[in-house]
Amino acid sequence: MAQGPAGTPSTARPRQTGRKPVASGAHSAIDSARSPQVIIAPADAILGVTEAFKACTNPNKLNLGVGAYRTEEGRPLVLGVVREAERRVLADPRQDKEYIGTGGTPDFCRLSTTLAFGEGSRPLQEGRCATIQGLSGTGSLRVGGKFLAHFYPVKLVLIPSPSWANHKNIFERCGLATQTYRYYKPETRGLDYEGLIADLKDAPEGAVVILHACAHNPTGVDPTPEQWQGVLEVVQQRRLLPFFDSAYQGFASGDLDRDGAAIRLFADAGLELLLAQSYAKNMGLYGERVGALSVISSDAAVSKRVDSQLKATAFGMYLNPPKHGALLVTAILSDPELYAQWKVELKGMADRILSMRQQLFDALQEVGAPGDWSHILKQIGMFSYTGLTKAQVENMTNKWSVFMTMDGRISMAGLSGTKCKYLAEAIKDSVENC
Amino acid sequence: MASVGVAATLAEPQRAAPVRAVGAARRLAAARPPAASRLDGVEMAPPDPILGVSEAFKRDTSADKLNLGVGAYRTEELQPYVLKVVRKAEERMLAANENKEYLPIEGLASFRKATVELLLGADSPTIKEGRVACLQSLSGTGSLRIGAAFIAKFMPGAVAFISRPTWGNHKNIFADTGVEWREYSYFDPETIGLDFEGMIADLEAAPEGSVVVLHGCAHNPTGVDPTKEQWAKIADVIIAKNLVPFFDVAYQGFATGSLEEDAFAPRYFAERSIEFAVAQSYSKNLGLYAERVGAISWVLNDAGAADRVLSQMKRIARAVYSNPPVHGARIVSEVVGNEEMFEEWKGEMDMMAGRIKAVRQELYDALVKLEPNKDWSFVTKQIGMFSFTGMSPAQCDNMTNKHHIYMTRDGRLSLAGLSSSKCQYLAEAMIDSIDNH
Numbered sequence: 014m015a016q017g018p019a020g021t022p023s024t025a026r027p028r029q030t031g032r033k034p035v036a037s038g039a040h041s042a043i044d045s046a047r048s049p050q051v052i053i054a055p056a057d058a059i060l061g062v063t064e065a066f067k068a069c070t071n072p073n074k075l076n077l078g079v080g081a082y083r084t085e086e087g088r089p090l091v092l093g094v095v096r097e098a099e100r101r102v103l104a105d106p107r108q109d110k111e112y113i114g115t116g117g118t119p120d121f122c123r124l125s126t127t128l129a130f131g132e133g134s135r136p137l138q139e140g141r142c143a144t145i146q147g148l149s150g151t152g153s154l155r156v157g158g159k160f161l162a163h164f165y166p167v168k169l170v171l172i173p174s175p176s177w178a179n180h181k182n183i184f185e186r187c188g189l190a191t192q193t194y195r196y197y198k199p200e201t202r203g204l205d206y207e208g209l210i211a212d213l214k215d216a217p218e219g220a221v222v223i224l225h226a227c228a229h230n231p232t233g234v235d236p237t238p239e240q241w242q243g244v245l246e247v248v249q250q251r252r253l254l255p256f257f258d259s260a261y262q263g264f265a266s267g268d269l270d271r272d273g274a275a276i277r278l279f280a281d282a283g284l285e286l287l288l289a290q291s292y293a294k295n296m297g298l299y300g301e302r303v304g305a306l307s308v309i310s311s312d313a314a315v316s317k318r319v320d321s322q323l324k325a326t327a328f329g330m331y332l333n334p335p336k337h338g339a340l341l342v343t344a345i346l347s348d349p350e351l352y353a354q355w356k357v358e359l360k361g362m363a364d365r366i367l368s369m370r371q372q373l374f375d376a377l378q379e380v381g382a383p384g385d386w387s388h389i390l391k392q393i394g395m396f397s398y399t400g401l402t403k404a405q406v407e408n409m410t411n412k413w414s415v416f417m418t419m420d421g422r423i424s425m426a427g428l429s430g431t432k433c434k435y436l437a438e439a440i441k442d443s444v445e446n447c
Numbered sequence: 448m449a450s451v452g453v454a455a456t457l458a459e460p461q462r463a464a465p466v467r468a469v470g471a472a473r474r475l476a477a478a479r480p481p482a483a484s485r486l487d488g489v490e491m492a493p494p495d496p497i498l499g500v501s502e503a504f505k506r507d508t509s510a511d512k513l514n515l516g517v518g519a520y521r522t523e524e525l526q527p528y529v530l531k532v533v534r535k536a537e538e539r540m541l542a543a544n545e546n547k548e549y550l551p552i553e554g555l556a557s558f559r560k561a562t563v564e565l566l567l568g569a570d571s572p573t574i575k576e577g578r579v580a581c582l583q584s585l586s587g588t589g590s591l592r593i594g595a596a597f598i599a600k601f602m603p604g605a606v607a608f609i610s611r612p613t614w615g616n617h618k619n620i621f622a623d624t625g626v627e628w629r630e631y632s633y634f635d636p637e638t639i640g641l642d643f644e645g646m647i648a649d650l651e652a653a654p655e656g657s658v659v660v661l662h663g664c665a666h667n668p669t670g671v672d673p674t675k676e677q678w679a680k681i682a683d684v685i686i687a688k689n690l691v692p693f694f695d696v697a698y699q700g701f702a703t704g705s706l707e708e709d710a711f712a713p714r715y716f717a718e719r720s721i722e723f724a725v726a727q728s729y730s731k732n733l734g735l736y737a738e739r740v741g742a743i744s745w746v747l748n749d750a751g752a753a754d755r756v757l758s759q760m761k762r763i764a765r766a767v768y769s770n771p772p773v774h775g776a777r778i779v780s781e782v783v784g785n786e787e788m789f790e791e792w793k794g795e796m797d798m799m800a801g802r803i804k805a806v807r808q809e810l811y812d813a814l815v816k817l818e819p820n821k822d823w824s825f826v827t828k829q830i831g832m833f834s835f836t837g838m839s840p841a842q843c844d845n846m847t848n849k850h851h852i853y854m855t856r857d858g859r860l861s862l863a864g865l866s867s868s869k870c871q872y873l874a875e876a877m878i879d880s881i882d883n884h
Contacts, residue, residue, distance in 0.1 A: 051601050051752065051755045051756055051759055052755060052759075053754065053755045053758045054755075054758035054759050054761065054762040057552075057765075060551075081548060081549065089546040089547075089548050090546075091544070091546055091547055095547070096541075096544075099541055100541065103537055103538065103541055108529075109527040109528075109529050109737075110527070110529050110533070110734050110735055110736050110737045110738060111519065111527045111736055111737055112517075112519070112736045112737055113737055114498075115495075115498075148585075148767075148768035148769075148772075149768070149769065150769075151765075151766075151767070151768050151769040152767065152768040152769075155766065155767050155768065164486060164488065164489050165485070165486070166485070179765065179766065179769065182765065182766040183766045186763075186766040186767075219485070252485075254485070285484060285485060285486065293549075297547060298547055299547050299548055299549045300547045300548055300549050300550050300770070300772065300773030300774075301547055301772055301773060301774060302768060302769075302770070302771070302772040302773075308486070310484045310486050311483070311484040312483075312484045312487070315484040315486050315487055315489065317491070318486075318489045318490060318491045318492075319486055319489050321491050321492040321494075322489055322490075322491075322492045324492065325492035325493075325495075328495060329592075329616075329619050329620065329623050330585075330588075330589065330592055330623075330767065331585040331586070331588050331589040331592065331739060331768075332585075332586065332588045332589075332616075332739075333737070333739070334739070335585075335737065335738050335739040335772040335774065335775065336737035336738060337737075337738060337772070337774035337775070338772065338774070
């Protein structure tokens with residue numbers, strides 16, 4: 014039991030002075046009224062879904078809250094090409110554990126920007142792109158946000174409604190104000206294009222605007238190529254500063270170039286922009302925390318200075334980024350054979366997701382679920398905004414043991430062919446009766 | 448949170464180029480970029496001093512060159528060293544086909560357990576009672592950073608006291624998170640030892656509730672550590688003045704060669720029921736520099752408080768990097784969790800610390816031989832990777848410019864980068880620099 018300082022170390026100790034013995038339940042000085050009471054932080058909504066799923070004993074339970082790819086058997090996947098890259102890295106006698114530079118290796122950065130912007134991209138050729146390795150998407154957004162908070166005169170970030178919940182957190186922690194712009198239209202379960210354009214037109218000139226490069230999270234709703242052109246125009250008109258979040262390149266359509274089209278449209282139009290790239294999903298490197306932050310400036314000289322400040326920002330936060338994931342990315346992107354293998358495996362993941370969408374849609378038709386479910390096919394990427402209401406979602410969970418987030422989002426990655434019928438029944442029941 | 452306290456490494460913000468008003472909607476021709484960059488006001492950041500040393504070293508073509516700048520362990524052949532036990536762990540991990548799923552925000556559970564036990568001892572009642580809030584984070588720096596952000600939010604107005612001198616980044620980390628920092632006396636250049644009276648006086652004068660950054664062992668850059676008796680007196684003042692220690696434990700194992708011995712100070716403070724924060728790093732002792740493995744922990748008097756503090760640290764971490772990298776944590780977990788590997792680690796730790804002790808002795812012997820009338824005892828009295836020589840910037844410049852020996856201009860040499868065969872050369876260079884500049 015907790016008592017006063019117990020035991021005696023082998024060396025002589027002076028008599029205790031002043032301090033009361035610790036009794037169980039003793040008040041923590043850190044936690045005292047001298048400072049704001051440390052209250053328990055609110056539980057993470059998405060994690061809560063997984064925990065509830067784990068606790069559920071129904072053999073038919075389905076976890077559609079998961080934000081990571083799952084195989085048809087419902088298991089996590091490490092890509093074969095990643096395993097191969099790991100074997101090579103481990104076998105390489107030249108590999109050591111020395112600090113890599115604050116910005117990551119030049120190779121990693123070059124390969125990442127080529128992947129995102131394309132081989133012939135003018136900003137790259139003209140030396141106008143400053144890139145550092147970042148801690149996956151989150152870390153890249155955070156360093157970018159901090160950089161903007163310090164150096165960019167407009168301290169406002171426009172975020173689509175809805176968006177990944179952490180966007181708001183990250184930018185507010187950087188000391189920036191956030192504001193939403195219309196994005197999702199519940200009536201159509203599609204894009205509120207007019208609302209989006211109107212809100213961007215109304216925004217203060219020069220504001221930062223978060224754009225999901227593809228496979229919008231959480232809705233799965235992406236602009237069409239024509240709509241992207243319209244977004245580009247209003248961004249140019251209002252001199253907004255685009256900050257792309259690219260977490261699904263290749264994972265959405267199965268085609269890296271297609272999924273990079275929006276980023277490239279803006280970069281080729283000569284805009285200054287920021288890009289946060291993540292390899293969490295498309296290379297399955299979730300826990301390795303590997304990504305990149307790029308800043309394209311209109312001027313190579315500016316770009317050099319920006320580069321130094323991105324590094325200075327990252328340095329102050331964590332000195333230098335973790336090596337392992339970056340080594341795997343570099344190995345895969347720089348070796349033609351591995352690169353080709355990666356594209357095949359990436360397409361495999363994307364295809365399975367697309368197949369789930371089709372199978373779910375077909376099942377919904379088969380069971381006669383009321384309503385138009387074409388949005389399941391039109392939406393893209395891991396997530397789908399079903400349009401289910403809170404009450405319907407509760408029914409999904411409580412009656413059918415289908416775990417999903419309250420906003421009606423489901424993760425296609427958590428679905429398998431054998432479960433589509435069950436899910437369709439659950440949806441039908443929820444829509445008809447709740 | 449308003450942006451406060453700019454890190455020293457960031458340049459002052461300049462007024463950005465004015466945003467030109469746009470009248471009617473105009474379509475920009477696809478190929479033409481805007482005339483002026485809105486990031487034009489960004490200034491070149493000053494280079495990191497230690498990085499600068501390494502880069503200058505790389506460019507140096509002299510056969511005699513010696514890099515004693517970075518605190519990274521080198522073998523006698525002056526090569527980087529990947530611990531055998533680390534390689535073994537990685538092979539096991541590959542063979543086990545571990546997945547790469549996200550870790551929870553607080554990190555790998557087995558890593559956290561191993562890390563807290565390494566610090567406080569597996570039998571620690573503090574651990575058994577659930578009174579430690581431990582969050583895996585990005586090595587020492589990242590851990591300090593989360594700790595500082597927590598302090599900024601939950602101990603507003605608290606001042607952080609850092610030793611004079613201390614690791615260069617301490618002040619940046621606090622400044623960057625908006626925590627005011629001040630110095631407490633620590634190093635006495637006269638004795639080349641601890642200015643204990645000065646330290647105690649400064650701590651006694653500190654406002655109640657101040658944070659005090661203490662190096663767990665092997666103080667960086669001075670190599671001067673308090674004795675056990677002095678630690679006891681420091682604890683007395685901390686208790687009396689209600690101060691909050693924040694241990695920086697980056698060299699556990701590098702002081703005495705024993706992981707346990709080197710944990711004396713935090714264990715002692717825990718025994719005295721002092722609440723404190725601690726940032727731990729595996730960069731040096733497990734040679735995992737590149738993998739960024741460490742932890743920020745709070746040792747508290749109350750398990751409920753520990754839960755709440757952890758939840759808030761998670762919230763902070765979520766907005767910085769979401770969840771920590773898995774690779775290094777798994778290596779630690781493998782090594783510390785396996786009795787055989789743990790023993791093997793202890794052996795390699797002892798070997799690394801032993802090599803540094805050996806070159807200390809050789810350097811000392813060489814210096815005494817060359818100049819017997821000077822007191823060189825600081826070389827062998829100082830603890831850990833570094834030798835704080837007391838050399839002036841001008842003398843340090845001479846070391847580099849004339850002798851191609853790279854060090855930091857505060858007079859710090861990293862003996863981890865010294866080989867036995869170079870001790871004579873170093874001694875000669877030091878004497879030349881000290882006597883003639």
